[in-house]
Amino acid sequence: MKKRMALLMTGVLAVASLAGCGGSKTSATTAAPETTKETQTTAAAKQDGGKLTMSWWGNQVRNERTQAALDLYAEKNPGITIEGQFSEWSDYWNKLATSAAGQSIPDIVQMDYMYIDQYVKNDLLVDLKPYIDDKTLDVSNITENTMATGTVEGGVYAICAGINSPAMMYNKTLLDQNGITVKDYLTIDEFEELCRQIYKKTGYKTSIVYGTAQTYLDYFMRAYDVVLFGDKKMGGTKESYIPFFEMYTRGLKEGWLIDPGVFAEISVGSVEQDPMVYGSSPDTMSWCAFANSNQLTAIQKAAPEGVTVGMTTWPSPDPKKSGYLKSSQFFSIGAHTKNAEEAVKVLNFLVNSSDANNILLGERGVPASSKIAEELSPKMDPINQEIIRYINEVITPNSSPINPPQPDGASEVFNLLNQVQEQLCYGAYDAATAAEEFYNGANKIMSQK
Template structure:
């Protein structure tokens, strides 16, 4: 067991150093110091006054820290005799600390968990199965969709409850398109999207950026539309020919002129909202009418947009957008397997998930609340842009999507890097679509076979 934990620590530390999932959720130096000072070895024990003590850890920015601590304070106020110690850190430090506490069998009672790591933590016996607490009513998930619950389920057990919902989202320059009489529909097929790209280019001169050099998530989505799960057991899903249509989409845009010149990105920070060609650039030649992001990034994109530009939101295109579409948790709440009072920890998660009072404090900072009831309650209290995100997640994606794929296996980050390199060669004209599909498929299988 100790050897398995040591391997987990190494894997988590490596993954955390490469991941961008928490890049925008950084804590101050003081926050990190406070998190470091927390004594995780006293988790779920009684203090000198005889109160029940729980610990909860999370990563986040100062806004999240303040809101979460305020919600926990409210819980302890409403539940005399319970004390909750909050521990918070910057993203990469968080995973290092959590792996260390896991090795010492002192993992906190309540853990903020990420989709990338759930499988590893469950396999190493570090998270509590919440199924019994759902069955006995301690944890109410009746207002959470099946697809959302599926994202926290591993091997039939529920090990995590969604703390906020995201969905893949095509963000677009609604002002530009409305002005030119161009209509964007939800659930576009790939062919409809390509036709739209042609129309936009013909009428406005604006080009299209299809997740240039950041296409891993979109490839996964695209393949789901053709009934292909991207990753198999130490190999890629599907066959080489299944990947050809993805690269043909780029090839078509390059030949017809509507795909953005890759040279535009030479001096940009790829993945930066502020430098995204949707909102950044000096002319239609260097700008894109759309961008491939997640729904929780609409607010930041709208903030970065030039004055007078409204950003719209719709689904990513694929052969079958309803098969491709999924809900993705921005993060989860889990219970540590070492907790001496797991039921009390579950009660806190239930409070954060279902309490109107708690969510009036949290205000969807982690994403659209998993509970449809809470999400509807909060909507009138949020900005117009935030309400647009809630409507998109609940009314557009939720009724027309499929369960998310299993967590990505070891080697996925290397495969994504290979995809970026192949995509670059294709966009610069070094590869045609067939060569790109062959190079990617064979190279990706080589990577996965060694894991």
């Protein structure tokens, strides 16, 4: 019960922050069976019918393409139906935690790097290794490094759904009209000077990850060789975090940072309501959005008619040191499934089928399967060709390994970060106070885990 409540709170805290196994374990979360192939196959034999569920977070483009791919699988496999359950990021983890607590986690779930460790340790995901060993799940065209991101304590609990990288989207049309260019690998000083220039010429302000700051903080601190989480403590010192918060205080003081009140009127984390594409005037809109490379398609679709969206690296004190490639998200099998074998076959279809990927078209990122990526490349529209170019030519030559998955307590730390950010942006804290409040509070959280 203690673990179950801990996981449920993890989901609730994830919503508040708006944000990504070998050996035997005894779960206090649920009475989930051991996730061996034999027990799951036995359970499948008792199943009444062939109905599966799959849950994911995303935008309208992802929703439509994913459901179409699932419908194609059902068409090819009479007797199987797959119910798609999709949410925006702000709701997804709360719903997933609630279903996990009720022993009804969906058969197939979209999983994030931020939470995989917690779900594995609570016995909520199926170990896919037996299905890989018997070739039900083909990973022969996925690199060892990519497979490692879904591996926990010797078990394989997640398969990469796409490869991407942090990317700053921007209103290229607006900037072109005003003779402003954006280069890759902007330092913080260069980024802030660009923000001043854009504000002076156009009136458009800048949005720097309000309410979902955790990923950007992690990226930013890599420039200082600080890994965000240590062993039951935070990396760095409280002074290490001052430069991150100073960006916000300078932007507010100089007028180019978007007012935090704008975010009270929109759904934070929604592509369609991001200030770069949604708003009534330059004063409530941003010229840029901190996103991921695989979101270019959705942001371009959400942008006002006639606006072309550009893409570059996130600004950092040392942007080449900060950069990394990551699994945009994963596909996993929920431990409560009554038909693990069929669920794995669906997963294999999404990862390895040419027909499925001709529908999905890399919306979740560059396909993990090198074979599928090579097949899709010439079929891609210009937007997806740009995503591939960005990954291959901009990020790959100047990236380093991603930091380890966040440990227990990370969701609470990120919730604290967003609370501190809010206080800072409303003027209650200066940068030094914000850094101290965050660092001390985060260390207290981690020391209790």
